[in-house]
Amino acid sequence: MSEKELKREISHIFQQANSTNQAMVWAGDLLGREFGEVRLLQGRPLNSGSAFGEPAVAQFLESREFPFRGVYTAASGRTTVILLLGSWGAPRRSMQIFADHIAAQLHSANVRSEVRRSEAA
DSSP: OOHHHHHHHHHHHHHHOSSHHHHHHHHHHHHHHHHSEEEEEEESSOTTSSGGGSHHHHHHHHOOSOSEEEEEEEEETTEEEEEEEEESOOOHHHHHHHHHHHHHHHHHHHHHHHHHHHHHO
């Protein structure tokens, strides 16, 4: 798939998923099918100010399963997304674009969820 098609699919995933956790799993699976092993982590701003201080990131980087291991971070609103990529070689520029896009989709999904909760109250 092209970069544009992947971004469109990711947007669709976030619109169709029942939860942001489900959307993150599905988006990670989609990118994994295209590039190699992908893990998506979400959370509040990073504890140590760096993705490398996160235990899951350190464990991933210490693994030797793939010769290329990349860490990409993006933030939108109050949420940080960490995209971990293990592959035999992937376009680095594209992966940052996907991390940014997923962070934006996650932020939008969180805002929609907050609006629905306030309307229900």
